[in-house]
Amino acid sequence: MPLLAGLSLLITGCATVAPDASSPTLDSHRSGAHAPSSTRITPSGPLSTLGVANPSVAPVASLAAPADLWERIRRGFSMPDLESDLVRDREQWYASRPDYIQRMTERSSRYLFHIVEEIERRNIPMELALLPFIESAFNPQAVSSARAAGMWQFMPATGASFDLKQNIFRDDRRDVLASTRAALDYLEQLHARFGDWHLALAAYNWGQGNVNRAITKNQKAGLPTGYTDLTMPMETRMYVPKLQAVKNIIARPQAYGATLPTIGNHPFFDTITVERDMDVAVIARLSGVSEADFRALNPSLKHPIVMAAGTPTILLPWDNAIVFQRNLAAHTGPLASWTAWVVPSTMSVAQAAQRVGMSEGELRAVNNIPPRMQVKAGSSLLxxxxxxxxxxxxxxxxxxxxxxxxxxxxxxxxVVKARKGETVARLASRYGVSPASVAEWNKLAATAALKPGQKVALMLPQRVAVAAVDRTSTTRTGAKASAKTGSKTTAAAPTTKTKKVASSRTKTERSSKTRVAARK
Incomplete structure (x- = not known):
């Protein structure tokens, strides 16, 4: 076999990754003892440096898979570097915050291996694996002021367009596997549209319509249309420089005084199929992890239950996944203490709580129901x-x-008064209540006739009740005023002539007072 062909097979083939016992741990997690992972190996330099051009001069470089995930990430960098003052500004910003770098890189250790695997499988630039550092500092629970959520910060509508389910029980924008798949699909789609990874990243941050309009504007003006040539909001202008700065720090941490946590080049978690609904507390107990650590790997879950129909797989640290499967096989008790109930008709929280045998406070708390609200028909409650x-x-x-x-x-x-000729049914219609209710409130027959002025008690919405009381008060006040003044009021009413005389007298007095004041 020719040397070049043999080398090509080595480069594109799969390599066995040696386990690394120094990987980060999550409770009792020790990934190093587990199965090897397939890894695409890429050369660390041009083929000429590997001895292909002149094998007798330069030895072939070792293609052993890196034991450290950071080195594997460095080997996959392929985007053109961006050089600018903004990049240097962001380098300084990150380098001056070593605690921040430490926190976000440690947090990334749970998720990076999976992202790296996905990126290599798609044969796209490894710089994209660093994007969650920019978007969320690798916090899957991060939510922006614009309601973008998850490690990859999907907006609700964009997430839905990439089949990320969002409902009251789960939000797949936070799901490690689903959101990574959707983000890389989206980035590939943007790259196919713009033909440039920097522009694809700008569109990921700013929206592809905005980037397209900025490009069109420059084209009409005869200007270049690269990332640094477009007029963009400051956030988008800083977006790629931030990624470039993180890339530079990952590539040469010593140059920036940064210390990266060791991340072994092997899976951190395993995927487990769930066939029945299970409480989060039961899963945590059977797997030997804390609920907080379980939720860190399964951040899409909003409630204390995993619904097999909606979330058929869960993630567990590799060792704990084995423990879980063993303990689940031996488990004999109930798996779930929660379920979902669809509310058949609009009702108060107190009524719903009574129907399901829970206290009103607990039902409100577990379903996050705000005060002074009824639950509408068709709603699902845990x-x-x-x-x-x-x-x-x-x-x-x-x-x-x-x-x-x-x-x-x-x-x-x-309490209202019946009008002349009114019945229970007519009065009920006037106030928008049922005749049966009026009859029940007043111990009357629903067909009973009412005497004029008869007092009738009604249970009315507060706004309607206040209006009814106001009408009654106005009528009563007017009647009292008429009764008090009677015909005297009419007799004492001034005629038009009297009004004119009075007006003339008033003017004369005012004029006289004015003259006196002037003299003083």
Whole structure:
């Protein structure tokens, strides 16, 4: 076999990755003892430096897979470097915050191996693996002021367009596997549109429509259309320089006084299929991890239950996944104490709590129901399982659950007077209540006739009740005023002539007073 062909096979083939016992741990996690990972090996320099041009002069460089994930990331860098004052400014900013670098790189240790694997599988630049440093500092629970969420900071609409489910039970924009898949799909789509990774990154931050308009504007003006040539908001102008600065620090940490935590070049977590609904507390106990650590790997979950129909897989540290499967096989108790209940009709929280056998306070707390709100029909509530509700949550609820509210109506007891010829039914219609309710409130027959002025008690919404009281008060006040003045008021009313005389007298007095004042 010719040397070049043999070398080509070595470069594109898979290599066995040696386990590294010094990887970061999550509780009892020790990934180093597990299965090897397939890794695409790329040369660290031009082929001529590997001895291809003249094998007798230069020896072939070692292609052993790196034991350290950072080195594997460095080997995959392929974007053109950006040189600018903004890059140097961001380098200085990061380098002056070693604690911040330490925190976000340690946080990344849970997720980076999976991202690196995905990027190598797609054969795209490894710089993209560093993008969550810029977007969220690798915090999957991060939420921006514009409601972008997760490590990759997807907006709700963009996330939905890439099949990231968002409902009251889960938010896939935070899911490690789903959001990484969606982000890399989106970035590849943007690169295919703009043909340039820097422009693709600008579009990821600013929106592809905005970038396209900026390019069109420069084209019309006869100006270049590269990333540094476009007129962009400052956030987008700083976006690629931030990524370049992080890339430079990862490439040469010693040059910036940075210390990177050791991350072994092997999987941190394993994917487990869930066939039944399970409480988060049960999963944590069976796997030997804390609930906080479990949620760090499964950040899309919003509630204390994993619904198999909506979240069929969970992530666990590699060793703990083995422990979980062993303990689950031996487990005999219940797996879930929660389920979802679809509210059949609009009702108060107190009524809903009574229906499901929970206290109103607990139902509000677990479902985050605001005060003075009713739960609308069709909403899904997380409730305790019991004999009537002991089934796993169906797929259509797990995937599409919503929770809607409407303001709670406050009823007020109000006494009104019947009009001449009015019946219970007519009076009920006047105030928008049912005749049966009026009859029940006043111990009358629903068909009863009412005497003029007869007092009738109604339970009305506060706004309607106040209006009814105001009308009654106005009528009563007017009647009293008429009764008090009677015909005297009419007799004492001044005629037009009297009004004119009075007006003339007033003017004369005012004029006289003015003259006196002037003299003084």
């Amino acid at each position: 409730v305790h399982r019991n004999d009537q509700r002991d089934r796993d949550v169906p797929e259509h609820v797990a995937d599409n659950a919503t929770l809607s509210f409407q303001p709670e109506v406050i009823l007020r007891r109000t």
